[in-house]
Amino acid sequence: MTTPPTFPPADPSGAWQQPAGYPPPTPGPVKPSRLRTGLVLGGAATAALVLVGGGVFAYTTLDGGGAQPEAALPDTTIAYVRVDLDPSATQKVNLLRLANRFPDLAKDLDVDLSETADLRELLVDAIAGSGECTVDYAADVEPWLGQRAGVASLPAAEDGAEPEPVVVLQVTDEGAARTAIESELGCGDGIEPAQVAFTDGFALITSETLAAADVATAAKKASLADDPLFSAGRKALGDAGLVSVWVDVQGAKGLLEDSLAGQGDSEETTAALAELDGVTSVTGALRAGSDHLELAFAVGADEATLTPLEGSGTSLLTGLPDTTLFASAGTVDPAAIDEAWEQLSTLADTFGSSGLGGLEDLGGLGGSGDLLDDDWSLSSNPVGTTTLPTVTEAECAALLAQPEYAADFSGLGLTAEEEAEYKRTYDEAFMSSCTGTDLGLGADDLGTEDLDTDLGTDDLYGDDYLTDDPYGDDLLPSGLGFQETVEELEKSFDIKLPEDLKTLLGEQIVVALDSAGLDDISSVTGPGDVSFGARTIGDKAALEDLLGRIDAILVDAGADKLSSATTKDGLVIASNDDYAAQLAAEGKLGTKPAFTTVVPDAKSASSAVFVDIDAIEKIARANIDALGGDDSWISYVAPLQAFGVSTRVDGGHAVSSVRLSFD
Template identity: 70%
Template sequence: MTTPPTFPPADPSGAWQQHAGGAALGQAPVATVGPSRLRTGLVLGGAATAALVLVGGGVFAYSALDGGGAQPEAALPDTAFAYVRVDLDPSATQKVNLLRLANRFPDLAADLDVDLGDDADLRKLVVDAIAKSGTCEIDYATDVEPWIGQRAAIAVLPPVEGATGDAGSAPEPVVALQVNDEGAARAAIESGLGCGDGAKPAQVAFADGYALITSEKVVAADVAAAAKKASLADAPLFAADMKALGDPGLISYWADVEGAIAALEGQEGADELDAAVTQGLRSVAGAARAGADHLEIAIAVGADDKVLAPMEGAGTSLLTGLPDSTLFASSATIDPASVDQLWEQLSTLADAYGSSGLGSLGSGDDLLGDDWTLSSHEVRTAGTLATATEAECAALLALPENALDASDWGLTPEELAEVTRSYDESFMAGCTGDYSALDEGLDAYQSTEEADLFGDDRSTGSATDDLLPSGLGFQETVDELEKTYDLRLPEDLKTLLGEQVVIALDSAGLDDVSSVTGLADVDLGARTIGDKAALEDLLGRIDAILVDAGAEKLTSATTKDGLVVASNEAYAARLAQDGTLGTVGAFRTVVPDAKGAANAAYLDVDALESVARANIDATGGDDSWIAYVEPLRAVGVSSRVVDGHSLTSLRVSFD
């Protein structure tokens, strides 16, 4: 792991102190200014960022790459390992897109108490939000508009070199705020703008049209000098990541993962971060932006080939060949090595939780060996829960807010009476702490001759009809599955998943869910691309197991490159054919990278709205929430690997 350059201590002369062992760049004495903290008045840029994200949540726009002056990264040093940027005044076209999309939501402007007209100033929205929060007495037109620019950013730099103590070794934040009048900007920032103490003169410097605001421990002029010598914009890793990400939009962020771990060494949580980061992960970048009819969150993850290889796509996503009436679908490219790794982790996990492993499923003990029967668990006998008398509990049960309301469940009078009786018994048991009635009912159920879903004979404690004998460890279970049912794991799992798999739910027939009596009445299925012969062999073995158990065979169909399994024969036949979902406009908008996408998902919100309305109209339910879904058209997500990056796009389109 590489260690990023450390940030030097404050030096009023502007000279930098070289790392130990190196020649000094200047001979002026080093001075440290005050304790390490940012005064309230110094966080205008950071507050603007936070306010825009929190108050304007979901409101994004593309920025004009060729307008509005330099981007903030040009004014920040290349030692930064984390960076968040906001464009407060995007180009006119993108700004109109943003505001018009926001206005699709009913009452949004009124709820936020802001102006979302086409000529609204996003900078004013942010400053007004800060003022309304009560933390600052600030007027946009008088205090901010005369000098504020378009963009703001906050970067995090490595700890000050030579600092001691936990507080002194923390990374250093620096705010970059675009300005068009340096004199007015300095006066405003040093005054605090009604937000508390202002900045000291040494904490404010200017570079490339930006005011740089630092903590009291770092002289801002030093940061400006470092940026002039080597800016973040020219840092190879940052530049490659932002190129892969594309348009930075209204909001963008970036982090050098290895640099962050090195900079946070010794800080609370640093070890956990180091352990959580996959070896080979280099960086993460993201942006929020908008088109004429959609909003998008884009993410670019930089990593080495070992990390990215399992994310490579296997040709065009199967989503494109689904029926155009698809309501929801999700596809994934499966790397066999990933299945092996997951299986190994599952084996380790199963063996770590009790000696019974997976073989204990369906038996009296869980993976931890705990006996959770009603009569034996300590909560039932320890008397640690607050209880009341039977009369007090009966009075509580009689209160309207505690009564069960199952009147709209569609139950017969007999069914309603049984459900109400069970509810009343459970309420009284929990209130009084006396579970004897429930335990007796459970014991009576367990003493019947009927077997449970696992085939266990609860009256004798045997499990001779279980799928597998109880008490088996993980590998013993796997071996028994192969011996008894000819299921070979994890090989059969890799065969089933294939090179690519898609799961789909169709909208057909869902406009009257009351007519759905079973899975066959819903069009649900999966399609796999893989070894066709191996898939057919596996399907035959699974069908044999089902037949032996007295169940029906799976509904399936073969394709030229794989297999389809569905809830009914008609839908299986449709999935086996090439559909036209990939030509639907809504799909193409929200899943733009279907060709070569390793993973993708799609939700037809218009179809979902239609299904909801039809069923609500039939049942007389509340449809007020649909007004907030009505502006949406579709939601999609896709990911692919390009030039050393995993690129993910999450899009929401509008009607």
């Protein structure tokens, strides 16, 4: 009988010693074939997915105390997933009540979600149901299975070999557990005795190439639970929840680098891996309170990585109106803008475009190259006031083939024949207007009002046909490269990029959409009827100067100035004057219970997002009722209250929370 390799292997050179607090890089990806596919081995590995898919989460206060699987694993572990199925009575009730708020969830999943349900049984039944064998939970599993399980990835026993997967199961009866595990509950070919070992109430299950007893011995000497990197991540995260994960980023990075060695790494892959240089670990948890579900992460990193993520005072979200439907706020790092601008410049040069086409035409079409191709230009087609003699049918047909110009009459309640007729009329009108053969179409052509305004040539070409200017109303000449466009913007309009972009974003910015006025969508006739805008904290004088330059450009082009307002520390720009005034004032969103539940760290958050799901439901019901639509789908949204995301820097970690609250 071949003796399984020892773990960790003896190495006088010290190659497997843990450098600077990190496990060593390990070559080769993990292949599922390294473990047998029986119920027990596959169960713990898929537990998290089964629970997430079924909407079953729990708080770490569900934790009944006692030893955790990480205590049975060595500190060289690279990645680890833990599942805890031991809720206290109160938290278990809260968990199942949340699950039962979704209509027919128990029926759809065919599971028992009553308040007396055994979460272990739910999990085992779900896993067994996905296989080809039958397992009696009460007879085959309950007598020996504890409340916790884990699956981990360990360094390989030999250089060049694949990393080793290890499954950890809490057990209450070692004898019964060994019998069940080695037989794989009749669901596989069986497991060799050397692949199973017990330590401090946990069963360790390994592959054929690794002795489970060696893993237990290594864990006794130095466990994952006592590893400083692991402990720091858990401390920053707080409650570990029902399902938690941990990854040693540098160990995983080394594994990826070794597995890609000799395969001709691309520059993109190398750059992506380099982005991880300052990151040490990722710790995550799924947990649930009495009225919300949460996915939380703590990312350990060095100071250089974390500094740009630090907040600059209380998030602007808290001062928004309490009628806010959606908002996103964040701290802005000027260095990140410079980096992004450099990447945009490189991308634009690579693809031969200025990357600023949307700025080249107030008509909204961008430069002439945005319409057809880089060589086609309205500027090279002199036109009069009523005809476009050099615009060919082929060029117009190319325009009509683009989605933004194609007619869409869906949702108007037309029959198929009516819709086909309307489309035919629209296409004829478009081609006629585009080629210049008829610029005076009447309202009766489509049965709608203001056709000659909606479909006028100036909408298609940004008023190019009304001027002798070789560029028409294009803000910039066509055919400019990225840097040439930037220089032309500064020369013609005194817009300096990326400097003015950094001024506009300031130290902190929030973008918001209000729910006011959306109860009747049919009354919305333009952007001014919807309340949306942005508020910036930054250099007030510089912001006002930039606003003045932008307004001057708009006025010269015959457009209205932006709706704006100043604040003590910045500037507001909005879709209408009333909302600009609201954004400039101090609102009460930060005191709204729905907000505080899903954005708990608003005062220290460097970035945050808030969505009022109750408001979305109300707006949907109002508009569906008015239009006579089907509202059956809303029953799945009705239990939900709000959604929020927030990130803050806490010591050596960036801590993020994603929350979904319930009414």
